Amino acid sequence: MTQAQKSYGYAQLEAVAQEMRADPTMVFYYEYSIPVSTTPDGTVLDLRTEFGEPRTSGSGWPIDEQWIVGAAIGAATAGSKAIARLPSMAQIYALEYVYNQAGKIRSMTGGQASMPFVLWVDGASRGRGSAGQHTDVGVEAIYANLPGMKVVCPSNAYDAKGLLVSAIRDPDPVVYMNYPEVRGGAQPNVPDEAYEVPFGEAAIRQAGSDLTIVAWAPATVDVARALPQLAEAGISAEFIDPRSLKPLDVETLARSARKTGRMLVVDHGHNTNGFGSHVIAEVVQEVPGTITRKIAFPDVPGPGSGEMMSWLRPDAPKIVDAAKQLMRA
Amino acid sequence: MMETKGTVDRRTLLKMMGAAGASGAVFAACGVPGAGASGTLARGVTGAEFDKSIRLATGGPGGNKDWRPGDSLKYLPAEDIPTRGSASDGLASRPKEKLLEMYWRMNASRKWESTMKDLFLGGDDGLYGAFHPSAGEEAMAVGVMGALNDDDYIASTHRGHAHLIAKGGDLNKMSAEIFFKESGYNRGYGGSMHITDMSKGIMGMNGIVGASYYMAAGAALHAMVRGTSQVSVAFFGDGASASPYYFSAVRSCANQNIPCLFVAENNFQYMSVPMARTAPTKYLTEYTKGLDIPHFLVDGNDVSAVHEATSEAVEWARAGNGPSVIEGMTFRWYDHAGFSGARIGEDGASNLPYRTDEEVRGWISRDPITRYRRWLVATDNATEAELDDVESDVRKAVDESITFARESKNPAPEAGVLNTYASKAATATQFYNRQGLVG
Numbered sequence: 070m071t072q073a074q075k076s077y078g079y080a081q082l083e084a085v086a087q088e089m090r091a092d093p094t095m096v097f098y099y100e101y102s103i104p105v106s107t108t109p110d111g112t113v114l115d116l117r118t119e120f121g122e123p124r125t126s127g128s129g130w131p132i133d134e135q136w137i138v139g140a141a142i143g144a145a146t147a148g149s150k151a152i153a154r155l156p157s158m159a160q161i162y163a164l165e166y167v168y169n170q171a172g173k174i175r176s177m178t179g180g181q182a183s184m185p186f187v188l189w190v191d192g193a194s195r196g197r198g199s200a201g202q203h204t205d206v207g208v209e210a211i212y213a214n215l216p217g218m219k220v221v222c223p224s225n226a227y228d229a230k231g232l233l234v235s236a237i238r239d240p241d242p243v244v245y246m247n248y249p250e251v252r253g254g255a256q257p258n259v260p261d262e263a264y265e266v267p268f269g270e271a272a273i274r275q276a277g278s279d280l281t282i283v284a285w286a287p288a289t290v291d292v293a294r295a296l297p298q299l300a301e302a303g304i305s306a307e308f309i310d311p312r313s314l315k316p317l318d319v320e321t322l323a324r325s326a327r328k329t330g331r332m333l334v335v336d337h338g339h340n341t342n343g344f345g346s347h348v349i350a351e352v353v354q355e356v357p358g359t360i361t362r363k364i365a366f367p368d369v370p371g372p373g374s375g376e377m378m379s380w381l382r383p384d385a386p387k388i389v390d391a392a393k394q395l396m397r398a
Numbered sequence: 399m400m401e402t403k404g405t406v407d408r409r410t411l412l413k414m415m416g417a418a419g420a421s422g423a424v425f426a427a428c429g430v431p432g433a434g435a436s437g438t439l440a441r442g443v444t445g446a447e448f449d450k451s452i453r454l455a456t457g458g459p460g461g462n463k464d465w466r467p468g469d470s471l472k473y474l475p476a477e478d479i480p481t482r483g484s485a486s487d488g489l490a491s492r493p494k495e496k497l498l499e500m501y502w503r504m505n506a507s508r509k510w511e512s513t514m515k516d517l518f519l520g521g522d523d524g525l526y527g528a529f530h531p532s533a534g535e536e537a538m539a540v541g542v543m544g545a546l547n548d549d550d551y552i553a554s555t556h557r558g559h560a561h562l563i564a565k566g567g568d569l570n571k572m573s574a575e576i577f578f579k580e581s582g583y584n585r586g587y588g589g590s591m592h593i594t595d596m597s598k599g600i601m602g603m604n605g606i607v608g609a610s611y612y613m614a615a616g617a618a619l620h621a622m623v624r625g626t627s628q629v630s631v632a633f634f635g636d637g638a639s640a641s642p643y644y645f646s647a648v649r650s651c652a653n654q655n656i657p658c659l660f661v662a663e664n665n666f667q668y669m670s671v672p673m674a675r676t677a678p679t680k681y682l683t684e685y686t687k688g689l690d691i692p693h694f695l696v697d698g699n700d701v702s703a704v705h706e707a708t709s710e711a712v713e714w715a716r717a718g719n720g721p722s723v724i725e726g727m728t729f730r731w732y733d734h735a736g737f738s739g740a741r742i743g744e745d746g747a748s749n750l751p752y753r754t755d756e757e758v759r760g761w762i763s764r765d766p767i768t769r770y771r772r773w774l775v776a777t778d779n780a781t782e783a784e785l786d787d788v789e790s791d792v793r794k795a796v797d798e799s800i801t802f803a804r805e806s807k808n809p810a811p812e813a814g815v816l817n818t819y820a821s822k823a824a825t826a827t828q829f830y831n832r833q834g835l836v837g
Contacts (some may be wrong), residue, residue, distance in 0.1 A: 101669050129671035131640030132607045144407060197578075198527030200589045202605040340827035350434040365827045370810075373589035374578040375526055380811030382827040390837065391830035 134162035172217025197375030204371025208337015231266025277307035511527025537766030608641025637668030657715035698726025
């Protein structure tokens with residue numbers, strides 16, 4: 070199998086399988102997202118049959134997200150590396166146990182308890198037709214606010230595998246965001262072996278000198294569409310994908326801001342207290358005088374109508390427009 | 399209590415408060431006698447499985463753990479619904495116009511969904527979005543709603559089109575919402591999964607599994623606060639029975655005699671996950687048996703059985719006795735969402751990996767609408783010609799609703815920042831200047 074043949078989903082399950090092979094007490098719990106993936110050449114990865122129960126949820130667990138998260142956190146506290154994978158509209162059920170237990174237990178126990186727990190959140194997208202509960206993007210900001218938690222947002226198959234390996238190996242709880250919009254399209258090659266993409270290291274997707282654009286999954290999709298138009302408009306944009314939101318690579322962001330003097334943050338999350346606000350706060354504290362602007366999905370639930378949704382989404386035309394205005398500011 | 403604060407010490411105060419709480423709990427427990435509960439068990443059920451299980455309502459622990467695709471056929475009821483017995487008599491005692499209205503609504507739900515299926519598959523209207531068909535389960539919706547008053551509340555599920563139509567939902571507004579038009583029930587914001595009509599006590603379909611329990615229980619509390627005799631119904635599926643909210647809501651309604659009915663539409667299919675993974679017991683009604691409230695287990699494709707169980711549960715609730723749990727065994731003809739395995743002009747979806755085609759055909763042969771039609775004729779409540787007229791009328795209403803939807807306007811894109819807050823638009827933060835493209 071060549072590396073390029075791996076889908077995003079296969080790369081992720083490969084990471085889980087490799088770590089589960091390396092650690093016989095590791096567990097992977099999920100609801101209806103059965104962990105099976107194949108490659109175009111017919112290689113099948115089936116974690117249900119390879120690891121069985123109770124290391125996996127077999128052919129599915131009940132629609133009881135508290136149980137899935139609670140079971141994983143309990144197992145992690147006892148010493149298993151544990152992943153709980155939840156669907157987008159139901160991940161918030163996990164918040165109580167994550168809020169009160171996952172991020173606090175090491176501190177509360179004076180360092181006795183470890184928490185090698187990964188909350189794998191299957192994200193939604195700012196797309197038409199689902200409406201409200203099935204369109205939420207930006208929940209990473211909620212988790213990033215919690216002490217003890219780490220948060221990563223991969224935007225391509227290479228980072229998806231590497232960040233997942235890092236998350237599994239991390240002795241602290243990690244929220245791993247899995248957004249659907251970054252899973253398609255052309256993907257970088259994914260090595261067969263397990264490898265880590267370290268937390269706290271941003272990726273500079275495009276170097277530039279006029280303006281810094283910051284976006285993470287899934288806004289990277291819109292920024293990628295905007296970049297050619299910005300080049301045509303004669304704007305040299307530097308595009309940074311933090312990948313890991315907490316810890317955040319403030320150093321790389323600040324270095325870029327010092328160079329360009331201007332920063333545009335694109336956030337598919339809701340405006341108020343969205344993670345982009347934190348990015349700007351950190352950068353402006355490090356590099357006073359940076360001219361900044363954030364464009365974000367408004368403080369509204371995503372509507373079902375395609376007309377409304379595409380108007381609300383901070384997409385490529387709005388990014389291009391914002392970049393142009395920022396250059397004049 | 400505040401006045402006594404200065405005159406009693408803290409220990410005495412706490413003792414007073416504790417005593418009040420304890421006596422209240424004892425009083426509530428005594429208010430739900432076990433004999434009363436078991437005396438109201440449903441009678442109008444069909445099929446050997448159901449008869450045997452009316453009182454026990456169980457296959458014992460582990461009842462579903464060996465579930466295999468096709469096992470729902472073990473629950474298949476008789477071909478015809480009984481034309482005698484308490485359920486049949488109960489329904490037959492309703493005015494003829496009510497019986498025909500129920501027939502209209504069952505047909506409207508089916509024809510409306512079948513039409514939407516054909517339009518989604520046909521593609522000419524460019525329909526998009528989530529659509530969870532309830533075809534095959536109409537007897538549950540119409541049977542329950544037939545026993546409610548117009549001002550009673552219901553909280554529906556993601557699979558709730560039949561609930562909406564059974565409670566008098568407007569087909570035009572429903573169709574327009576599927577088309578995401580301004581004239582739709584939710585003005586294009588909600589789509590299939592969130593259709594709501596507050597004016598009819600329909601607290602909405604909901605995209606979150608298990609959201610109905612607290613919605614309905616809270617509405618029942620509202621009715622208690624206002625001093626009305628309204629009741630509330632929470633619909634849920636077998637999958638949603640796993641939600642911790644379920645036991646929580648039933649328990650608290652039992653504890654406080656809250657007039658809420660919990661109606662399970664057990665269709666044996668939580669998305670594509672086998673039943674064995676969801677419910678360790680044979681019936682969902684097992685879960686709350688210890689609460690000593692009425693439980694009804696019925697043939698969910700028999701509108702008379704559902705109607706009878708609901709009538710008893712409603713009477714029990716209106717009399718101040720609190721909640722009941724009703725479980726109807728039924729079957730959804732299509733996939734969880736959308737129309738995989740379905741064809742234009744044909745009923746049911748085939749070739750789905752988690753169930754057998756034999757199973758689908760078996761349940762289609764127990765079509766709740768056909769069974770009701772035969773009952774209406776056999777009991778001399780309607781003639782074939784009258785029922786044909788009803789069906790023609792339904793066809794016309796469904797077709798008109800599609801025309802209405804097609805001719806309606808799309809919502810303005812800028813409406814996207816409205817309706818989140820009661821009085822003020824949200825800021826258009828997606829734009830640099832918070833208004834629109836500057837250029």
